[in-house]
Amino acid sequence: MKITIWPAGILAIIFFISTSCKQNAPHEDAAEPAFVAHPVAVPKQDVMTLEIGKAAPDFRLPDVNGKFVSLSDFDEAKVLVIIFHCNHCPTAQAYEDRMIDFTNEYKEKGVDLVAIMPNSAMGLLPEECGYTDLNDSFEEMKIRYEYKKYNFPYLYDGDNQSIAIAYGPVATPHAFVFDKERKLQYSGRIDGVEKPGGANAEDLRAAVDALLAGKPVETPVNKVFGCTTKWAWKSEYGKKVEEKWNAQPSTISRLDEDGIMALVKNPTEKLRLINIWATWCAPCVMEYPELVALQRWYGHRNFEFVSLSADNPEHQDRALAFLEKTHSPVQNFIYAGTDKYKLIEAVDPKWDGALPYTLLVEPGGKVVYSSQGPVDLLELKRAIVEHPLMGRYY
Structure with missing residues (x-):
């Protein structure tokens, strides 16, 4: 049998060509990296609202699925409506259904609506989330999009806010309406009545109808009422609020069975969230900070959070140390007795005794939410904010 001996130089060339082909071959299965939000510091600057007649600033922003959407994606639209919108704002939430209804009605007329979330996580405080179950993060935008079944793109501009700076929304919601040439023809409110059911996007509809009819918009600029845009450079104020919260002391008091029953009876005019926990309970200490x-989210409204430790009373110092470490400047109690079965009956006869145990109680003692074991935080927030004593709107 004849064996061919290749010179080393030729072998090296063959190896190089083979390797290069493999490296340069298209990877059919390679997917574009998933978008990951990364809010950054933004220098303080004066932001001016886009003027009537100006061209729409270009954008390339991720939607809730991480797919990037550009201004050119709407080239076929006769009219383009851009609304700066967000999760946390009660006014923005009040207009969600009107935005959905508008899209349903005007899509077939050649009108596209796109919502852009302009807020930075650095500029939004927990205390500003009292009317919502969600913050304005990219991750929670996905939740709102699915929960409300938005029929329009919902884009994220919370990293560097470059598009919000270019358009200059005064508040959320703020509508910008562009003609076929993408020149701004209307800027302002959607309509003049915030409360759902009181209006039907009359100002927005009037502007769009005029453009579709080839007529000038009768009132091209309207004022906007809503929540201020949360600019990243407002983080210094957030630090002051954080310092004020952290300066409040964490204390703990003993409570017997009668006191516990009175606590659950809730003689206040507020929703009362009660959490029974213990320092030795791992799920308890893991969920407690949330x-x-x-x-902080709801305490300025008809709501209060109260904690009740199931540790033995001789371990009160241990419980207090945890509360101080976690920082819990609310009403904190520890069961004064040692008979845990009396504790169970005093709290809720329906409770089987497993920790943690959390219940949301109306004034008068009616339990409207309870969880044995760690809570579903989103479910709990919705139970709070959608209760008649609270609500998502003013």
């Missing part, structure tokens, strides 16, 4: 944070 629960006490709800006091």
